[in-house]
Amino acid sequence: MRTEQEVMDLILSVAKADERIRAVLLSGSRANPAVPKDIYQDYDITFFVTDIAPFYNNPSWVKEHFGKPLIMQMPETMRYPAGDGTFNYMMIYPDGIRIDLTFDYREYKDNGEPAVILLDKDNGRGFLPVRLVVDDNYWSIKPPDALFFYSCCNNFWWCLNNVAKGIARDELPYVMHMLNCVVRSELHDMINYYIGVHYGFSISTGKEGKYYKKYLSPEIYAQYKATYPGSDYADIWKAVDTMCDLFHALAVEVAAYFGFTYRQDEEDGMREYLRMVKEQSLK
Numbered sequence: 001m002r003t004e005q006e007v008m009d010l011i012l013s014v015a016k017a018d019e020r021i022r023a024v025l026l027s028g029s030r031a032n033p034a035v036p037k038d039i040y041q042d043y044d045i046t047f048f049v050t051d052i053a054p055f056y057n058n059p060s061w062v063k064e065h066f067g068k069p070l071i072m073q074m075p076e077t078m079r080y081p082a083g084d085g086t087f088n089y090m091m092i093y094p095d096g097i098r099i100d101l102t103f104d105y106r107e108y109k110d111n112g113e114p115a116v117i118l119l120d121k122d123n124g125r126g127f128l129p130v131r132l133v134v135d136d137n138y139w140s141i142k143p144p145d146a147l148f149f150y151s152c153c154n155n156f157w158w159c160l161n162n163v164a165k166g167i168a169r170d171e172l173p174y175v176m177h178m179l180n181c182v183v184r185s186e187l188h189d190m191i192n193y194y195i196g197v198h199y200g201f202s203i204s205t206g207k208e209g210k211y212y213k214k215y216l217s218p219e220i221y222a223q224y225k226a227t228y229p230g231s232d233y234a235d236i237w238k239a240v241d242t243m244c245d246l247f248h249a250l251a252v253e254v255a256a257y258f259g260f261t262y263r264q265d266e267e268d269g270m271r272e273y274l275r276m277v278k279e280q281s282l283k
Contacts (some may be wrong), residue, residue: 001039001097004030011045011099015119016066021044023048023127024119026110030138031126032114034204042107043099045118048127052105056087062101064103069093096209112138139204141196149260153251156186157270164277175236179229179243185246187227188244191216197257220246237278244271 011272015021029035043148057077059064063069069091070105071190076087088102104197109258112135117128158183188209194203213221223246229239234236248267255262 002097007043008096009206010066012119013045015047019164020049020051020054021047022050022121023117024229025128026116026118030045030117033070034139035137040098041098043097044102045099046102046104046108049101049109052085052087052103053278055103059089062091063244066091066099066101067093079122102199111135114138137202141199141201141205143196143201143205144189144254145256146258146260149251149254149258149280150263152189153247153263154266156183156247157230157266159186160184160240160244160270161273162245163236163272167202168277168281172231176231177218179236179240183243185229190247190254191224191252193254197254233281238246244274 011024015024025046026044026047027046027211030037030043031042035041047055054062057074059072059074062072071092073090074088075081075090076083085106086104088100088104090098092098104127106127110129110132110218112133114134115132117132120126120128129206159178161182162178163175166172166178191209191212192205195203199215205214205215212224216224223242227239227246229235244267252262254260269278
């Protein structure tokens with residue numbers, strides 16, 4: 001696998017050799033010093049160009065300058081394009097290096113997201129400012145207000161009814177979607193609030209909670225892992241029970257910290273419904 005320096009040298013050599021490419025920006029995890037470094041991090045690169053037409057849907061140009069990838073994805077040519085006029089090439093190479101290369105023709109809007117200017121041929125008078133203003137808390141957990149907290153709790157308990165009905169109807173794909181996408185999303189929000197309470201809302205748990213293991217105690221993380229079931233309905237019911245217990249414990253602590261009201265009656269109502277459906281489904 002090529003080193004980071006070798007990849008950066010390639011990116012910059014391509015940009016420097018083409019006058020249409022005026023600036024190069026690195027974003028994503030490699031631009032964020034708070035993210036643990038490893039060899040699997042993408043190179044999220046933006047080329048700011050004077051004319052995007054020659055680079056738009058032109059994979060031959062990319063292959064000529066960066067080499068032939070094992071696989072390439074061009075989101076703007078697929079089912080749900082962003083439609084903002086930019087063009088992105090996502091590429092994985094034989095040595096495992098992944099480069100996500102975006103061509104942009106617009107002036108960069110500095111919103112505080114961690115990023116690094118790798119090249120600016122116009123010295124702050126073109127697409128990029130002289131320096132970026134990085135918000136250290138851009139990706140940090142945001143504390144909830146009372147409405148967000150209640151909405152998280154209510155939706156968690158409410159949507160469990162769909163999981164239960166799906167099990168009773170033997171609709172496994174629906175069950176897994178509701179459990180792992182809808183209900184789990186609310187669990188993740190509550191876990192984030194809990195971690196924020198303990199770390200001062202100054203850290204990020206990463207996309208889809210990928211850093212939970214770092215910030216949760218071994219006991220809570222083991223409980224969290226147990227919320228992922230197999231396809232057997234008995235396992236799913238057990239995971240649901242574990243998820244309910246975990247959510248309750250975290251929500252009660254978060255509510256106490258912020259002075260919010262935790263609606264125990266809503267939890268009790270849904271637990272009773274789950275018990276009823278579980279008994280009926282096992283007959």
